[in-house]
Amino acid sequence: MTMDDNKLTFEKITADLTHHIRINKGFVIWMGFLTVSLLACLFAYSLQLRTGLGVAGIRDYVTWGLYLSNFVFFVAASLIGMLVSAVLGLIGMKWITPITRIAETIAVAFAAVAGLVIVSDMGRPERLAYVFIYGRPQSPILWDVTVIVTYFVLSLMLLYLPLIADMAIIHNSKVAIPSWLRSIYKRFSLNFTDSPEQNRIINRSIRVLLILLVPAALSIHTVTSWLFAVTSRAGWDSSIFGPYFVSGAFVAGSAAVIIAMFFFRKNYKLENYLTDLHFNNMGKVLATVSLVYLYFNINEYLVPGYKLKRADAVHLQELLAGRDALLFWMVQIGGLVIPILFLLFRRFRKPVPVLVISIAVLIAAWFKRYLIVIPTQEHPFLPIQHVPQNFVHYSPTLIESMITIAPFILVLIIITLISKFFPVIPLHETAVEKGAEHIRFE
Amino acid sequence: MGFKKQVFLLLLLSVVTGTRVSAQTWVVPDDQKAVVAPMKFTPDMQKQGEQVYLKNCQSCHGLPGKDNWAKLTPPPGDLAKEKAQKQTDGEIFYRITTGKIPMPEFRNIIPEDDRWAVIAFLRSFNPKYVQPAPKALAAFTGRSVTLEMQYSDPMKKIVVTAHEKLKDNSNVPAAGIEVLLSVKRYFGSLQVGEMRTTNARGEATFEFPADLPGNNTGNVDLTARVNDPKSQMKTTPATGTFAIGVPTDRPGLTETRAWWSTRGNAPIWLLLTYTLSVIIVWGIIIYIVSSILKIKKLSTHG
Numbered sequence: 001m002t003m004d005d006n007k008l009t010f011e012k013i014t015a016d017l018t019h020h021i022r023i024n025k026g027f028v029i030w031m032g033f034l035t036v037s038l039l040a041c042l043f044a045y046s047l048q049l050r051t052g053l054g055v056a057g058i059r060d061y062v063t064w065g066l067y068l069s070n071f072v073f074f075v076a077a078s079l080i081g082m083l084v085s086a087v088l089g090l091i092g093m094k095w096i097t098p099i100t101r102i103a104e105t106i107a108v109a110f111a112a113v114a115g116l117v118i119v120s121d122m123g124r125p126e127r128l129a130y131v132f133i134y135g136r137p138q139s140p141i142l143w144d145v146t147v148i149v150t151y152f153v154l155s156l157m158l159l160y161l162p163l164i165a166d167m168a169i170i171h172n173s174k175v176a177i178p179s180w181l182r183s184i185y186k187r188f189s190l191n192f193t194d195s196p197e198q199n200r201i202i203n204r205s206i207r208v209l210l211i212l213l214v215p216a217a218l219s220i221h222t223v224t225s226w227l228f229a230v231t232s233r234a235g236w237d238s239s240i241f242g243p244y245f246v247s248g249a250f251v252a253g254s255a256a257v258i259i260a261m262f263f264f265r266k267n268y269k270l271e272n273y274l275t276d277l278h279f280n281n282m283g284k285v286l287a288t289v290s291l292v293y294l295y296f297n298i299n300e301y302l303v304p305g306y307k308l309k310r311a312d313a314v315h316l317q318e319l320l321a322g323r324d325a326l327l328f329w330m331v332q333i334g335g336l337v338i339p340i341l342f343l344l345f346r347r348f349r350k351p352v353p354v355l356v357i358s359i360a361v362l363i364a365a366w367f368k369r370y371l372i373v374i375p376t377q378e379h380p381f382l383p384i385q386h387v388p389q390n391f392v393h394y395s396p397t398l399i400e401s402m403i404t405i406a407p408f409i410l411v412l413i414i415i416t417l418i419s420k421f422f423p424v425i426p427l428h429e430t431a432v433e434k435g436a437e438h439i440r441f442e
Numbered sequence: 443m444g445f446k447k448q449v450f451l452l453l454l455l456s457v458v459t460g461t462r463v464s465a466q467t468w469v470v471p472d473d474q475k476a477v478v479a480p481m482k483f484t485p486d487m488q489k490q491g492e493q494v495y496l497k498n499c500q501s502c503h504g505l506p507g508k509d510n511w512a513k514l515t516p517p518p519g520d521l522a523k524e525k526a527q528k529q530t531d532g533e534i535f536y537r538i539t540t541g542k543i544p545m546p547e548f549r550n551i552i553p554e555d556d557r558w559a560v561i562a563f564l565r566s567f568n569p570k571y572v573q574p575a576p577k578a579l580a581a582f583t584g585r586s587v588t589l590e591m592q593y594s595d596p597m598k599k600i601v602v603t604a605h606e607k608l609k610d611n612s613n614v615p616a617a618g619i620e621v622l623l624s625v626k627r628y629f630g631s632l633q634v635g636e637m638r639t640t641n642a643r644g645e646a647t648f649e650f651p652a653d654l655p656g657n658n659t660g661n662v663d664l665t666a667r668v669n670d671p672k673s674q675m676k677t678t679p680a681t682g683t684f685a686i687g688v689p690t691d692r693p694g695l696t697e698t699r700a701w702w703s704t705r706g707n708a709p710i711w712l713l714l715t716y717t718l719s720v721i722i723v724w725g726i727i728i729y730i731v732s733s734i735l736k737i738k739k740l741s742t743h744g
Contacts, residue, residue, distance in 0.1 A: 134705070135705070136704070136705040136708065137705065137708040137712055137713055137716050138701055138702075138703075138705075138708050138709070138712060142716075143716070146716075146720060150720075150723055150724070150727075153727060154727070157727070157730065157731075161734070164737065190734070190735075190737040190738040190741075191737070191738045191741035192737060192741070193741045193742040194742075195740055195741065195742045197740040198737050198740045198741070201733050201734065201736060201737055201740070202734075202737070204733075205730045205733060205734060208726060208730060209730065212723060212726060212727075216723070385543070385544060386514060386515050386516075386543075386544045387514070387515070388513055388514070388515055
């Protein structure tokens with residue numbers, strides 16, 4: 001099925017893409033559930049604020065626990081905005097149009113929350129500004145804060161710019177949306193009337209932002225990888241950590257987009273816009289980036305395995321055949337090898353199978369970050385003497401787990417709000433691409 | 443080997459290992475237990491002891507009476523509690539002085555008076571404590587040796603002279619004293635040459651290597667001390683600065699621009715890369731935002 005097969009009228013497209021913009025019972029229940037869960041997790045965080053990081057399982061050996069692996073995961077997931085909009089968009093892939101906003105929404109939500117995840121790992125969060133006041137320009141921590149803020153702003157602008165035309169269309173149409181939302185639309189659509197100058201500014205801005213987005217996105221995850229790779233610890237001391245992290249990020253992000261696509265298609269009844277073609281193509285994208293990631297994985301584990309520096313030997317032994325072996329092989333085989341094999345076949349790139357594969361990939365992607373961050377610290381170069389057993393092996397506490405879940409709830413809240421109050425699929429672009437006539441702005 | 447013999451050996455083995463384990467407990471010699479403080483504990487001393495305690499002891503033992511000691515194995519314990527307080531002053535003094543892994547040895551870290559001050563501080567948490575009558579330490583009976591150091595130009599050697607103070611307060615050259623010479627470096631000190639023993643004139647001679655770097659004028663800081671691991675003597679080391687090193691004008695590790703240096707000494711290329719990237723990217727962002735704001739004015743229906 002190609003886009004030309006179903007030529008839709010402008011009115012039909014507008015109705016299809018905006019009918020979900022209303023406050024219904026399902027939305028209230030879902031938001032209520034998220035809010036209550038978030039409050040419970042915030043209570044856990046208040047305990048940590050009051051008592052200190054000791055309420056978490058992190059100790060002198062493993063000082064970077066769930067919080068830090070969660071941070072890496074969040075930064076990773078946010079990278080998908082760059083892959084879909086910038087890379088695929090700039091090389092002229094037309095089929096991505098209905099997916100771009102989903103990808104940007106995921107990017108904005110994860111990038112916004114990634115910063116908060118780091119704060120949850122701070123014993124004295126009120127000292128966050130010290131990074132800038134006392135930070136050294138030589139330190140990747142300063143670079144990391146800089147690029148995350150930059151990437152978030154770029155993603156937010158890329159989410160907003162295509163929305164200008166959409167909001168102009170909607171607030172002037174007869175579509176029934178809440179009146180407070182209509183006034184927000186009016187204010188933020190900037191009197192857009194589809195004039196050539198206005199279009200020129202928007203199109204040029206989008207193009208410039210997309211070009212900027214590529215180095216910004218590469219930086220954010222490369223710098224995140226350097227937080228680990230600039231140390232000489234076994235498992236982190238690697239010169240390919242940058243591309244290894246970036247390719248892994250694309251895997252997690254593609255899976256997240258596919259899951260979101262499936263959800264929106266079903267709940268917002270977008271079958272005419274998010275077609276099998278899109279799932280098929282995103283399945284191919286997922287397979288491709290997974291293959292690249294597999295390639296880096298092989299490099300990352302095989303090469304040190306031949307040199308077997310003492311600490312590397314212990315680390316690899318624990319991963320491949322020791323304490324962490326079960327998780328390691330489940331992640332590598334269940335989250336990478338098997339998904340790649342299935343995705344090679346067209347029938348597994350249909351919506352339902354590709355959804356199941358994506359869920360497996362996304363869960364594995366989270367545990368993969370756990371395997372990158374934690375086992376290394378359990379084998380320090382200089383073991384401490386006479387330490388209690390709970391210093392040696394890390395096990396997260398309940399409070400810590402709840403504080404780790406909180407960012408996920410926040411991401412869901414952000415994605416829910418954006419997708420509920422704005423068209424999930426770019427309205428103006430879709431109308432133009434589908435050849436709809438009489439696109440009205442006034 | 444008969445079965446009975448095996449059982450016997452097994453029993454013997456378990457007894458031996460058992461004794462080894464019990465030997466792990468920290469026993470203070472009886473003569474040390476009986477030691478009492480040479481001075482009366484005063485409130486001033488307790489205050490002084492508190493300062494020493496906060497600096498050296500609190501990180502593991504916590505605040506006395508608060509039960510907030512560090513969770514270590516073996517547990518350091520709260521020193522205001524009965525288990526610690528039932529010891530004699532001499533026992534506590536011995537433990538602070540000698541240490542036992544993982545507790546550090548404070549012999550060379552906290553001066554004797556301060557060690558007693560810490561005990562005075564700890565005793566202030568024990569209302570039942572009555573200080574035994576102070577007893578000044580017995581007069582020191584060992585040898586008292588003072589070192590002097592000179593550089594002999596014609597010989598190109600460092601000559602260390604040891605003098606011994608006799609009971610009648612006369613000074614005589616001390617023979618047979620083992621002397622160690624060391625030179626100060628970035629961290630700690632470096633021993634120069636082998637240990638030497640003083641001759642009949644009380645002299646020990648060290649050859650100073652010709653290639654050791656000094657400061658920018660070639661000065662090196664030397665220290666000569668008596669090798670007295672069991673502290674059987676009262677010794678006074680000798681120090682001196684001599685222009686016998688190779689003049690070296692090398693800035694300190696954090697005094698030049700480098701990756702590892704302080705923030706004020708970041709490499710120029712790195713500062714430029716970071717600053718320019720931020721300025722360029724954010725310049726473009728600000729430009730785009732300003733052009734977006736123009737959209738409103740370009741509306742065809744005003």
